[in-house]
Amino acid sequence: MRPVADPEADALFALIRDRYGERLTEAQLADLREQVASIVARARPLRAVPLKNSDEPAQPFAPFRAEG
């Protein structure tokens, strides 16, 4: 299936192809192109959800200090 043009997906796929392309077959690259397009497409609903400045990431960081 011919992917619909998506400049963001194209740019990210180009990055991936540049980094790893020599390791990959044409079939793998074709599949990766679809996967990248899917990742980008699925990121958009995530980005569309409005959040406030006070909505922090749910990942508490605690400064470390060794015992003793």
Added chain:
Amino acid sequence: MTGEVVFAPVRALAEAIRARRLSPVALAELFLDRLERLGPRYNAVVTVTRERALTAARRAEREIAGGRYRGPLHGIPYGAKDLLATAGGIPTTWGAAPFRAQRFEFDATVIRKLDEAGAVLTAKLAMVELAGGMGYRQPHASFTGPGINPWRPDAWSGGSSSGSGSAVAAGLVPFAIGSETWGSILSPAANCGIAGLRPTYGRVSRHGAMALSWTLDKLGPLGLTADDCGLVLAAIAGRDPADPTSARRPFHYDDRSLAGRRFRFGVLEGVTKGCEAAVIASFERSLETLRLMGTVEEVRLPDLPWELTARTILWAEAASAFEDLVEAGTIAELTAPEDRYTAYARDAILAKDYLKALRLRGVMARDVDRVLAGLDALVAPGRATAATPLDVEFRSAVGGMAPDPMGAIGNAAGLPAIAVPNGFTDAGLPTSLQFMGRAWDENTVLAAARTYQALTDWHRRHPPSG
């Protein structure tokens, strides 16, 4: 002895061991024999730990004879998913060909705690390579072969804790330890018709366990009954300085009588959408039983991208956890063809999207807690389908090909859930029911599952055993 013990719950075995009617050494020998003889039938086993098992079993026997009884797991054999580090030269392969010879010089905290409880490690159990983190889409994704379902040899055991599911279901071990990032305990439990408990994130130390996704990974028990899962969780839960994400909240398994207890259950609107007919039929029959236990009401959650959030976190963290393998190209040595390159796509996940997902996670966790605050548990089918055929691509929620709102919500928010069997398809494959509770409410979901199992007998049915 075989017929009496192979499918006996842990509590029954424990009573027999404590009363000295059952020898831990004889029990270990029995299950070691079954692991060696039958394990290959299901591709369930990576390494049988015979020497370590017999040493532990002999110690258990001596201690019990001398009046030192450690508790209900004393002398009980078990298997551990092969992402848990084990010392003593025992390989820890992560299910992946590049790590066949990997060895650690220490035991994972879960293994150490089970040793302290007197449990007997009999096997390292098969798993999907790298716990499924490289994007597998079909069961042939482990160097040990596809996990084979004890109910049908042409069906998948589920994964990524494939061997943990099939070994318990086939009576090769009384209980097993698995892990879940998204689905990997509930899937094999559902597929194999056993109980599988995914604890609250942080309930069980992850020290010594391969990391797939640091903020999604949970370790938990699989057993023949919900009660077995409670007994095991009691042994493995607890704060561990070696795992800073492990919680300071203690866990004491509440196994008191449930007589007279009434439950409030919620069903997410549309939760059976996309489920197979047999799964829906089993679920609707289960709801009738749940109405005997209390009330069932339909609930709604805010319209947020639950699955996208969980998936973004998982893929981004997995990409980082295995960065060295990806950059070095080592993933080309993995078993599943799609695992040899899919990870490269995750370079497309932007940091801002990962952080957005983490922020949404906090919003979602508060939203679902508000709903769960008025309930004992959300209930749903354990999985949308029964076990799929071995040679067919499955629709993966993690891959975005199938809906799994409960899995997305439960794992993104770090909530506990237990899957228990609730029926069969016409093809003879198990279906499953899950109870998902509020954070830290393992006792509530265990109580609900135990009550359900007191009213049903699906957990007493077992596949043909060699």
